[in-house]
Amino acid sequence: MDIAVGALSGMVDSLPGKLGDLLQQEYTLLSGVRGDVGFLQSELGTMNAALLRCESLDNPDIQTRAWVAQVRDLAYDIEDWIDLFAHRVDGGADSPAAASAAAKSSSGFLTWVRCCVNKVTTLPARHIIATTLQELKTRVVELSEQRKRYRFDPPAARGGVAGGVDPRLVALYADAGSLVGMDTPVEEVSEMVVDSGKAALKCVAISGMPGSGKTTLATAVHRRLKEQKRFDCSAFVSVGQKPDIAGKTLKGILSQIGGGYGGGEDISRLIGMVRDELKDKRYLIVIDDLWTRTEWPTLRCCFPDENLGSRIIVTTRNDVLAKECSSNSGDCVYKLGLLNDVHSRDLFFSKAFGKGNDCPSHLKDLSPQVIERCGGLPLALASIAGALAHRFPKDEWERYASNLLTSSYSDGQNLKQILNLSYNDLPSHLKSCMLYLSIFPNNYEIDVEHLVRRWIAEGFVADTRYTSKEERARSYLTDLISRNMIPTLHLRHDGTPRCCKLHPVIHDFIVVKSMEENFVTLVDAKLEATSTNNGTVRRLSIQNSVKQDKIAAQNDDMIKHARSLTVFGHGSGVPRLNDMSVLRVLDLGGCNGPVCLDGLCKLILLRYLSLRGTDVSELPAQIGELRCLETLDVRSTKVKELPASIVRLENLMHLLGGNAKLPGEIKKMKALLTLSCADVGKNTVSVLQELGELGNLRELELFCDATENAADKKRVSFPSNGFKGVRQLCIQSSLPSVTFVNSSLRKVEVLELKFEKGLSDGSTSVSGIEHLHNLKHVVIEFSQDDAGAIATIASVKKAAETLHPNHPDVFDKINRRNN
Template identity: 55%
Template sequence: MEIAVGALSGMVDALPGKLGELLQQEFELLSGVRGDVAFFQAELGAMHAAVVRCEALDEPDPQTTTWIGQVRELAYDIEDWVDLFAHRVDAGRSTHDADAAGAISTRERFSRWIRRGIDRFTTIPDRHIIATELQDLRRRVVEVSDQRKRYSFGPQTVAAGSRYASAFDHRLVALYADSASLVGLEGPRDEVAEMVARAGSEGLKVVSVVGIAGSGKTTLAREVYRLIGAGFKCRASVSVGRNPDIAKVLGDMLSQVDNEYRGRGDSGDPAQLIGTLRLHLQDKRYLVMIDDLWSTQTWGTIKYCFPDNNLGSRIIITTRIETVGKVGNHVYKTRLLDEADAETLFFRRTFGSEGVCPHHLIDVSTQIMRKCGGLPLAIVSVGSMLASKQLTRDEFERSGLHWQENSQLQGMKQSIKLSYSDLPANLKTCLLYLSIFPENYVIEIQRLVRRWIAEGLISEQRGPSREEIARNYINELIGRNLVQRSQLNHDGTHRSCVVHPVIHDFIICKSMEDNFVALVHAQQQDVSPGNGTIRRLSLLNSTKLDQAKAQIDGGKVSRARSITAISHTSGTPRLNELSVLRVLDLEGCEGPLCLDGLCKLLLLRYLNLTGTDISELPAQIGELRCLETLDVRFTKVKELPPSILRLEKLMHLLAGNAKLPSGISKMKSLLTLSCNNVGENPVSVMHEFGKISSLRELELFCDVTGTSGGKKQVEFPGDGFRSLEKLRIRCSLPSVTFMNGALPKLAMLELKFEKGLSVESSGVSGIELLTSLKHLLIDSQHDTGAADAMAEVRKVVHPNCQVITT
C-alpha cells in the first residue's frame, strides 16, 4: 500500500523549529526538560529527512509503512505537549505582564518572585504529569529512531511511475479513439482548431489546452491535430509526463519529422538534439503536439527546438496546470460534459452502442453520473467497468458508487494521483484537509483559511501574512485544477471553492490511509480509530432523521485537533474530554448544543457557531487564551460576555446580533470585526472601533445610527481606523459620511441600502476623500433614483476606483 506521507513531512519539518522556540522562552523548565526538548529537536530533524525519502517509495514494505505511522503519531503528541506546556506551567502569566517585566519596580519584582514561587508550588501536580509525559515521549522517540536505523530505503527506491508501469495508460484511449465514438467534442474541437489555425500573423503560435485530470485534454488536442494536420509539411506528437526523459522526448520528435533520423550518435545529448531539430524545422511549416506538460522548466528547454520562421507553424500543448498553460499565446480551458452528453457517453459505454438503459437501472445510473461530475475519464472508466460484469441492481449500485476498493478503476485513480504527487508537502496537507467536508460542499474561503491557520498548517514566513500564504495555497490548488472555483468576490478574489466528486473521492482515500481525517456518518453508533488515534473528526449528519443517534464517546476522540459537524449536532462528543482541540466548527448545524467544558479547551483557536441554536456563551469564555476566531452570527446570542476582552489573541470577531461589551478597543490583535448592533450611542461606539489599531476589516449592520442635522447617518471621523482596508456597511438608509483624512488605507468599500438610493436622500458623501480606494460596490434593493445617485457617485470617485452596482 502506498504511503500518504505528504501531510506528515510538513509537520515533522516544522516541529524542530517549534521546539527551538520553546527553549528560547522564559519558562521555568523542570530539571531535565531542557535537555529532553533539545533531544527531540535533533531526533525529529533526522526523522524529517527520512520521511522525505519515504515520499519517493512506490512500494514500501510493511515495516516502513508502520514506521511512518509511528512518526506521525509521535509528531502529533509532541506538538500537543509543546502547546499545552505554557498553560500548565506558566500559571496564567499574561503576555502583557511578561513584556512589561523590564519596566517594574524592585518591590514589584520581589512580589512577582513570591507569586511565581507560589505558582510553582501549586502547579506541582501538572509538573509531575509533564515529567511523566516527557519520559514516555522520549522512550517512543528512541524506539522510532532505532527502527529507522534498521531500515534501508535505497534498494526500494524505484523510478517514478514504475509501480504503474503495467497499468493501462488512459491517454492511449485518447490517442487512438475512433472519432465517431466521441461525445460532446465537436464544439470544443472546432473552437480550438479555429484558435490554432486562425489567420493573421504568420509567426509561431502556441495554443495550450488546460483542464482537470481526465477532462479530455489529450482527446481534444489529438482531434484538432488530426483535423488540421494535412496543412503542415512536418508533424510530430510527443508525450512529456511528470518526470520526462528530455533526450527521449526530443528523439521521438526528431524521428517523426525526419524520416532519415536513425539515432546518429546524438540521441543522448539534448543540446545536440535541439540543434538538429531546429535546423531541420528552420525552413518548414510544422505542427507539433506536446501532450502532458507539467512544468515551465521543461518547456524552457523544449521551446528552443522550434524556430519562429514566419511560416505559420503551430504548437499545441496539453497540461493540467494553469501556470504552465500560460506559456502559450492562447489558452483553452476544457469544460466538463453537460448532463445530456454525460448521459449519452455513460449509456454507450455501459449498455452498448445503442445506449439504452434498462428501466430498473435508470435511477442508480443517474446517481453514478452525478458522482462522475461530467468528467469524461470517470464516465468512461466506470461505464466500462460496469459493462464488463453481469450485475444485479444492488451490485450495479455498489460497484458504481463505491470506487475506493475497486481495482478496475486504478487507471482513473492513477491519473488523479499524479496531480497529488506533484504537490509540495504543504499543499498535500491542505488538499487532504478538504476531505473533512462532504461531496459537492461549497467551502467558504475565509472559513477554510482561518481553519488552516488554527490547525497550524500555515507556517509563519517573512513578508506575507499567514492569511496571504493560505490564500496563495488555495490559488495554487485551483491553478492545478485540483480544486474548482465556485464564487468570486467583486474584486476578483475567490469567495468559495468546491472539490470535484472524483478528486473528493481520491482525497478521502488518501486521508483514511494516512489517518488524517476520521469520517463518521450519522448511521454509525460508534467511531473506531482504525489505523491510529483520531486527530480530526468530521460528523456527516445529513438529515433530521439522524438526530436520535447516540453521542460519540469523547474518550475515543480525546486527542482530536478538530471537530466538524455537518447539518446536525447529534453525535458531537462531550467537550470536557477534548483537551487538545484547536478547531470546533458547527456552522449551520441544527439541534441542541451543549457547551459544557468549552472553557477548558485551552488550545482552542477556532470556534464557529454561526447558524446554530446557541443562545448564550459561557461567562468564562475569556479563559480561551489561544482563541483566534469567534463566530456567532445568525444565532440567538444577545450579548457577548465581558470576559472576551481578555482574549488577547482574538483576530476575527463575528458577533452578529450580539451586543459587544464596552472596551472593545482593548483587543489589540483584532483584524476582523462584524456586528449588527452598534448600541444606543453609535457615535461613541464608532469612535471606540476607530481606536482598534490592528483592525483591517469591518462589517456593520445598522438601522439606527448617529444623528446629524436631524438625519440618520454613519460617520467616519478623520482620526480613526488608520489600518482599515475593507469596509462593508448594511444600512436601512443611504446616509454615510466620510470625513477628511478618514480611512487612509481603505481599498474596498461595499454599501448596501435596504431602502435604496434616492435623489432626496443625503446619500453618500466624502468618498472622494478615500485616497486608497480601489473597489466600490453599491447594492440597492430599489432602483428609484439609483441611476442619478450613481452618476453623482461616479463624478466624485477618483479615476483608479472601480465602481460596481448591483
C-alpha cells in the first residue's frame, strides 16, 4: 500500500516560507511570539523532509501512516493560524497599501498615536494569537518526538507496481483473438508505421489515458508486422516509471535483435553495440511506457537512419512527450480512444461470464451501470469484470455501480495500482489540483474559469514574477490534460478548454485518494454511507441534497475548520456559516430553493463566492467586510443591485454581477480584471465612464436590453478613450444593436456577440467592427434562426473579410432548434 502523502508534502513545504514572510511583516507581536514563529519555521522544514521519506516507502507501517495523518492536521491548522493572523491584529483596518499612503500623508506624531491606539485595541486578539501559537508549538514538539521514536524501513524502489505482478504484462502475451475493439486501431497504426514509399527513419507515438490499451495496441502491431516479415529484426522493450536504460532497456534490445552484450553497464558501449547491430538493417523497435523526456534523447541516438525504412513505436501517457518523440512534429501521433458501448459490453461480458455466456437475469439492470462506470476504459472493464467473475450476489455489483475502487478484491486493486503510477508521477502542486476535482460529482461538467479561480482561492497556485496566477493555474490544467488525467469536453474558438469532465474511473480513483488523505469530505444524500473518515472536515462537498434532507454535516465541531464548502442540490443543504471562520471557498452555484446567507460577512478569509443560478435576491449590505474576496459571482440570480460597500473590496478581481446594477464609485476597485454587469439600461452614464477608467480590466461582459421600437431603440456604444485595457469583450442582448467608434477598445482581441434573435426587418445593426484594431477572433451567436440573424452574421463576416485589416476569424452559431 502506498502511503497517502501526495498533496500534503507540497503544502508543508510552503509553510516555512509563509512563516518567514510573517516574520518580515511589521506586526506588533507579543513577547516570545516571534521566537515561536521562528521555531515553527525551522521544525516544519525538517518535518517536510521526513514526509518525503515516508512518501518513498512502499509498505509503511500503521504508526507511520498515523503520524502522517497528524502532520496533515497540524499543517492545516498552522496555515489557518497564519492566514487569520493579520486580520485579527488589523481588526479590519485598511490594506497595507492604504495604510502606507495614510502614513505618508500624516505627521510622525499622528502615526505614533495611531500605532499606540492599535496596540491597545488589538491586545485581546494578540493574546488569543499567542495562546493558539503556543498550542501549535506544543503539537509540533510532540509530533517531532514521535517521529524520533519511529523506525522507518529503508525506502524501496518503486519502478513497478507494489504488491504483485504488474498487470500490464498481461498485454504483452494477450491472444490476438481475444482482443476487443482493437481491429481498427491495429490497422490504422500499422499503416502509419509501414507508410509505404518512405525510406527515412520514422517514429510513431501512441498516447492515451492510463488503462486505455496502449501496450496492448503496440504489442498487436508489433506482432502483426513481425509475422508479415516486413523488417529484418525487431525488439519490444518497456521503460517504465523508474527506467534502467543501460541494464534493462538497451540490453533487452540487444538480446532480441540477436546481439550479445558481453556484460558490463557502460551506456556508451551499449549504445555503440546497438548501433552496430542495427547497421544496414531495416528494423522495428517498440519503446513501451515512456514517462519523461529525459530518456528519449539517449534512446533516440541508438537508432541509425540509413534510409532503409526502419521504424520506431513509442507508447506514453503524456501527449506532449508523444509529439516530441514522433516524426513530423506530432503528425505521427495516434491518440488511442475508448471503447464504444458495443465493444465495452462484449469485453465486460466475456471476462465476467465467459465467452458465449449471457448475463444472469438478476444482474441485467446492474451490469449496464457497472459497464457505464468503466467509461469504455479497457483496463477498467477487464479488471472489474475479473473482480466480479463468479461473484453474482447483487449487493456486490451495487457497490461497483457507485464506485469502482472501493472494493478490496485484487483485480480491482490492480486497476487502482495502475492509476497510482500516473498519480505518483505528478508533482505535489498538481496532486493538490487533481484531488480537488473530487469535490465535483461524477459526470459533472466543470467550468475551467471557475476551476482555475477556485484553485487560486485555495492557495494551490504559487506567485511568480513573470506570469499571473491565472496563467500559471491554466498551465497546471494544461499539464494535467497532456498527462491524460483530465479530458477536455468543450473547446473555445482558440482551442483552449472551456470545460472538462473527468472520466468515471479517474473520478472514482481521486475520490478514494481524497478520502485517504482527508482532502475532501463527501456527503451524498443518495448513498446510505457518507464518504468521510470521521476526522476534521477540511473541504466539504454536499451532493444530491434535496429539500427534505437532514445533512449530517450540520455538526458544527466537524466543519468549523472547513476551507471549502460546495453544495449541489437544494439550498437547505447549506450548513451554518457563522462558525466557519477559515472558509476560503463558498460555492452554492445552482442550488435550488432559498439559500441562507446568515454569517456570510464573518468569513473574513473568503476568497471565492459563487451564488450563480440561486434564488438569492439581495446581498448583505456589509459584504464589503470580506476584504480577501477575489471572485464574486451573482449571475442568473434575483439580485437587482449590488451593495454600495462592494467598492471596498480592494482585492476583488472578478465581479460577475450579471444583470445587477453597479454602485457608484466603482472606479475604486482597481484590482478588477473581469467584470460582468448590465449596460446603460440599469447603470448611469457616470458608472460606465468610471468603468472605462479601470486600467487593469481585461474582460468585460455586458448584458443589454434592446427593443425594436425606433423611438426607444437602445444601442450599445463605447467612448473612444475608455476601456483601454480590455482584451476580451462579450455582449449579450435580445437584439443586435452595437456600434464601435473609431479608436475605441483598441486592445480587444476577442469579441463575443450573443443575441436572442435578429431584427424583424431582416436588417443588421452591428457596425464598426473594423475600428477594433487588435481584433483576432469574433464569435457571433443567435438563439433563434431568422432573416435578421442571417443578415447580421453575413454583415459581420463581410466587415471582417473586407474592412478589417487583420481579417479576424469569425465563428458563428445559430440554434435552429427554436425554429
